[in-house]
Structure formats: C-alpha cells, structure tokens
Amino acid sequence: MANLAWFPIDPTLNEKGAFSAFTFEENSSEIKPVPLNTGENPFSQFRVLQDSYNIQTAASLGFGVGSINGDYNSFVLSYEAMIFSEKMVEIPIGGKIYGTRWGAGLRVILKVSEIKSSLNLNFGAMAANAELGLAKVSYEINGIGINKPDILAVLPGPSNFNYQNYQKILDASETVKEYMSSNSQELVAKPFQIFIRDDQSKDIFTDSRAILYGMRSIVSRNTLKTAIQNSQNKYNISTIKAVYSKFNILDENLQPTREQKREAEDFLNT
Secondary structure: OOOEEEEEOOOOEOOOOOEHHHOOOOOHHHOOOOOOOOOOOOOOEEEEEEEEEEHHHHHHOOOOOOOOOOOOOOEEEEEEEEEEEEEEEEEEEOOOEEEEEEEEEEEEEEEEEOOOOOOOOOHHHHHHHHHOOOOEEEEEEEEEOEOOHHHHHHOOOOOOOOHHHHHHHHHHHHHHHHHHHHOHHHEOOEEEEEEEEOOOOOOHHHHHHHHHHHHHHHHOOOOHHHHHHHHOOOOOHHHHHHHHHHOOOOOOOOOOOHHHHHHHHHHHHO
8 A cells, every 4th residue: 555644634424434524525425434444433442643734735635734725835734633443455445545544532733833943743833933923824713623612721722822822722632632541432433534545646647747847947947936827737846845955945935046047957957
C-alpha cells in the first residue's frame, strides 16, 4: 500500500452512509467508510494524533478552517486526542478508501497564515509565535462522538490562539480522555480519519509540470507570490515553492536576480 496516508475527515455521512465531504465526486454514493465488524469494540486504543496539511487538502476533506481564498501560503495543523479502532481493506471502497479509523474524542484544527518567521510545526510553537505576532492563527475545536456537551465546557471559547489557550487545550484533552475511558458506553464511534492515496506528492507527471512552471517563472523574474497567483491552481503550490527555495528565494515578494534567471534558463535548456 505505497503512497497511502491517514487523513482527518469530516465524519458526517449522508443518508446512504457515504462521506458528505465527497459529495461532488462522480461516485460519491460509493465512497463510504470501511465498516466495523458487528460487535467489534470501536474503542480499543487511545492516541494523540498530530500532523500538518496544506489548506487545499484540509478543505477538500472538510476539516479546514474558514475560506481557502488567497490561502496559498497557509497550512493546517491537526491535533486529535481520540479513543478508536481502525479497519483496513485491500480493495478500496469507492476506489478511494483503504482504511477507516472509527472513534470519539477531541479534534483541534489550527489554520496558520501570514507567516513571518520559520516555524516549528507543532502546537506549542504556533501558540508562542502567534503571541509574538509572527503568524496569524485561527482555530476550531470539535468534540467527535461525545454526546455529553458539558464535558467540553473545559475547552477555551472563541478567542485568539495563544499559549494560555494551548495549555487549556492540553488540560481539556486529559479531562476528555479520563471521561471517555470511564464512559465508553456513552460514546458514539464516528469515522474521523481515512487511509487514502497521498495525492499531494505522488503524481510525478503533475509534479514535473509544476517544476517547469516554477523554472519559467524564475526566468520571467516573477516573485513567488506572482508565480503562485498566475498558476491559477493548475500546478502543485508546494512544488512551486520548493523550486523557488532551491534558488534560496524564501521571501514571497523577492524578485529573482538576473543570475538566478540564467541558472533557471540553463536548467530548462538541459
């Protein structure tokens, strides 16, 4: 199962039992979670799951925060404290779903944008840098499969994401964990993660086109910001950024030098 990865997803299912996040897929009615066996314990393990995703992936799977317009340089961090079980299949359901994690718990999503410094991709670093004004951070907190709203009262309310709220989230995850371990009969297992192809890095042809586009943009001496805007979402944004970083162009508003233009021309002529 090469090139597969676990991704969070909006656990909402439609009346046919298919993921609502894939409503606009041609075979949307067939894209369903891998079911648990009858009588199987859906809460066999507890784990804190953290990862980062590009904003387009998060939006397509329904766990993004707000609009994606103008967010080519944004990304999403996911923190999930879950009690769950997972099921796998060899032949993907709906041609897409190789595995499903069913469970309940706490999901926190951070949307990070307007980055002004190199940041570590973890929640503590995001909280510190948000307080320092080095990034704009918005967040969303969801209880998944928990039918007792008052247990979520320990969570911070709507406000700026900072170190104080970060600590509240850590404390809340412990409270939720203790509640779930003692009250599993009150939980409802939801399909909160899926095992699917990691399309962001596996299409070599598409990736090659993005590399060529990035090189031509440098030849035109376009800034990274202009290159991404002109791409009109036709090319992988992460690849375009990687091309510019190879020329040590990390500032999105920095114009490539004439020497960098010549280097890009040499690459295209080889």
